[in-house]
Amino acid sequence: MSVTDIGTRPAAAARTGTRDRLTALARAELTLLGRNKTTLFMALLMPLIMAFALHRAVAEMPLEKSGLSVGTALLPGTIGFVLVFAVYSTVTGALVTRREELVLKRLRCGELTDREILAGTALPTVLIGLVQCVLLVIVGGLALKVDLPRAPHLLLLGVLLGMVIVVAMAAASTAITKSAEAASLTTLPFVFISMAGSGMIAPLDIFPDRVAAVLELLPLSPVMGLVRDGWIGEGDLTDTLKRLVIALAWAGIAVFAVRRWFRWEPRH
Amino acid sequence: MNIGDFGANVIDVTGLRRRYGPSGGGRKSKKGDAGYEAVRGIDFSVARGELFALLGTNGAGKTSTVELLEGLAAPTGGKVRVLGHDPYAERARVRPRVGVMLQEGGFPSDLTAAEAVRMWAGTTSGARPVDEALEMVGLTRRRDVRIKMLSGGERRRLDLAMATLGRPEVLFLDEPTTGLDTEARHATWELIRELRADGTTVVLTTHYLEEAEGLADRLAIMHRGRIATTGTVAEVVASHPAQISFELPDGFLAGDLPPFPELGVDGHETVGRTIRLLTSDLQRAATGVLLWARDKGIELQGLDARSASLEEAFLRIAKGLEDK
Numbered sequence: 086m087s088v089t090d091i092g093t094r095p096a097a098a099a100r101t102g103t104r105d106r107l108t109a110l111a112r113a114e115l116t117l118l119g120r121n122k123t124t125l126f127m128a129l130l131m132p133l134i135m136a137f138a139l140h141r142a143v144a145e146m147p148l149e150k151s152g153l154s155v156g157t158a159l160l161p162g163t164i165g166f167v168l169v170f171a172v173y174s175t176v177t178g179a180l181v182t183r184r185e186e187l188v189l190k191r192l193r194c195g196e197l198t199d200r201e202i203l204a205g206t207a208l209p210t211v212l213i214g215l216v217q218c219v220l221l222v223i224v225g226g227l228a229l230k231v232d233l234p235r236a237p238h239l240l241l242l243g244v245l246l247g248m249v250i251v252v253a254m255a256a257a258s259t260a261i262t263k264s265a266e267a268a269s270l271t272t273l274p275f276v277f278i279s280m281a282g283s284g285m286i287a288p289l290d291i292f293p294d295r296v297a298a299v300l301e302l303l304p305l306s307p308v309m310g311l312v313r314d315g316w317i318g319e320g321d322l323t324d325t326l327k328r329l330v331i332a333l334a335w336a337g338i339a340v341f342a343v344r345r346w347f348r349w350e351p352r353h
Numbered sequence: 354m355n356i357g358d359f360g361a362n363v364i365d366v367t368g369l370r371r372r373y374g375p376s377g378g379g380r381k382s383k384k385g386d387a388g389y390e391a392v393r394g395i396d397f398s399v400a401r402g403e404l405f406a407l408l409g410t411n412g413a414g415k416t417s418t419v420e421l422l423e424g425l426a427a428p429t430g431g432k433v434r435v436l437g438h439d440p441y442a443e444r445a446r447v448r449p450r451v452g453v454m455l456q457e458g459g460f461p462s463d464l465t466a467a468e469a470v471r472m473w474a475g476t477t478s479g480a481r482p483v484d485e486a487l488e489m490v491g492l493t494r495r496r497d498v499r500i501k502m503l504s505g506g507e508r509r510r511l512d513l514a515m516a517t518l519g520r521p522e523v524l525f526l527d528e529p530t531t532g533l534d535t536e537a538r539h540a541t542w543e544l545i546r547e548l549r550a551d552g553t554t555v556v557l558t559t560h561y562l563e564e565a566e567g568l569a570d571r572l573a574i575m576h577r578g579r580i581a582t583t584g585t586v587a588e589v590v591a592s593h594p595a596q597i598s599f600e601l602p603d604g605f606l607a608g609d610l611p612p613f614p615e616l617g618v619d620g621h622e623t624v625g626r627t628i629r630l631l632t633s634d635l636q637r638a639a640t641g642v643l644l645w646a647r648d649k650g651i652e653l654q655g656l657d658a659r660s661a662s663l664e665e666a667f668l669r670i671a672k673g674l675e676d677k
Contacts (some may be wrong), residue, residue, distance in 0.1 A: 101449075101478050110476065191453075194423055194448075195476050
């Protein structure tokens with residue numbers, strides 16, 4: 086070991102900023118994601134596989150009531166699959182793995198704030214999810230002969246709120262997840278409830294009104310509603326505001342759960 | 354006001370306590386399980402530029418203490434100040450000026466050594482270049498190896514490179530040489546000495562006495578969550594007696610020795626036939642014993658005379674012989 090000028094640095098040295106720190110952490114996480122082939126495969130292909138699997142079923146659904154085509158039923162659902170499979174499950178797995186490897190503990194010894202650690206770990210996955218959404222809108226639209234979204238602002242709002250909710254839910258889910266392996270089990274409830282009850286497989290309109298009214302309150306229901314409204318250009322202000330309130334409430338609940346139960350170190 | 358910046362002490366600890374919640378965190382606990390108090394009211398300070406070692410057996414509370422200094426947890430009681438700030442509540446003010454080497458890893462196993470350092474550099478104010486950091490700890494040739502393929506010792510050195518990456522004013526090293534081979538251990542000691550020579554304040558935990566003896570300006574020996582003794586190596590050693598031990602020949606009892614006050618012996622212990630005399634004046638006691646043996650014409654089997662050593666002090670504390 087040879088040493089050159091190892092001592093205390095001059096006090097004037099520039100402090101790192103949030104952006105530097107987030108970039109550094111996200112870059113490392115992206116590298117790790119690229120090296121974890123199983124996770125990458127699941128994140129990239131699961132939404133598509135689900136969409137293909139559902140294609141026929143959706144084609145046979147009584148969609149007239151909701152005024153949807155196969156494409157406008159399937160594409161928003163696929164965005165939902167991106168949220169739950171590509172983002173929620175992946176972020177849960179990443180956070181649990183980092184916690185068990187004591188990476189989170191180490192990161193907390195440095196200059197990153199707790200929020201930056203969570204955000205930086207989730208960032209590459211969220212970005213990949215956003216790219217998938219953009220591709221779905223363009224390529225999926227072409228393949229299924231669906232026009233571009235008529236109210237893109239609603240679609241964008243829905244996707245962004247969805248990202249916030251699933252990342253917060255992922256962080257909250259780590260509290261009940263002991264290991265990366267266990268994550269494939271502990272993430273199932275949220276995935277299934279969202280798929281079945283939030284209108285990913287079938288729009289909520291096909292349910293009886295009372296059932297639909299309850300399902301509207303599930304975490305990703307307002308998100309799916311906004312995404313669908315964005316595509317077909319429907320949705321009045323009241324609906325949109327109602328969805329916004331429900332979505333923000335769930336984001337708030339998830340953030341509370343994270344603050345209350347998130348563990349930075351493995352249990353001993 | 355950064356009062357601590359102007360005072361001599363970089364670290365001030367008063368009445369520090371840390372209790373771990375009832376077993377298993379939030380889970381159901383056994384009746385009467387009030388958790389475990391790992392740190393039970395300790396006080397010490399570390400001056401700027403000083404190397405302070407925390408010694409102790411496993412479970413003595415060293416790591417629990419250091420984690421409070423690092424600001425990873427809030428103490429259950431008492432107060433910690435690092436560079437004049439509360440390291441837990443004022444994390445953002447303290448972190449850019451300290452470096453931390455945890456007892457255990459904390460690396461993503463699929464990153465290479467260089468990638469891990471680059472990531473850390475991006476989050477560290479005034480970080481030295483990645484290659485320089487790797488060279489410092491002798492990992493240049495292993496820079497592109499995945500961390501999971503590095504040996505335990507190499508990971509320890511990578512950890513040291515990251516802890517010192519931002520040229521910190523205060524460095525916390527939790528068992529920095531555990532798992533290192535002799536050569537790497539000496540190289541690490543050399544590096545720590547150089548850091549200290551450049552004015553870095555270092556808090557080190559170790560269970561290698563040699564490490565504390567060779568590096569520390571001052572040390573504290575912890576036992577069961579308390580500081581059993583503290584001071585410079587010389588002070589800690591001086592507060593413990595030197596000793597002479599030998600086997601009493603058949604037919605002799607301890608009472609057959611010259612009177613203890615005359616020998617300068619303050620106390621004794623007998624285990625089987627072996628007697629151990631404790632003294633603060635080793636030369637006088639040894640001379641007395643040897644002259645007595647010559648007069649009686651006896652051979653003292655297993656004769657051993659030794660000055661007090663840190664090891665002796667440590668062992669006596671570890672065995673619970675000294676309760677404070």
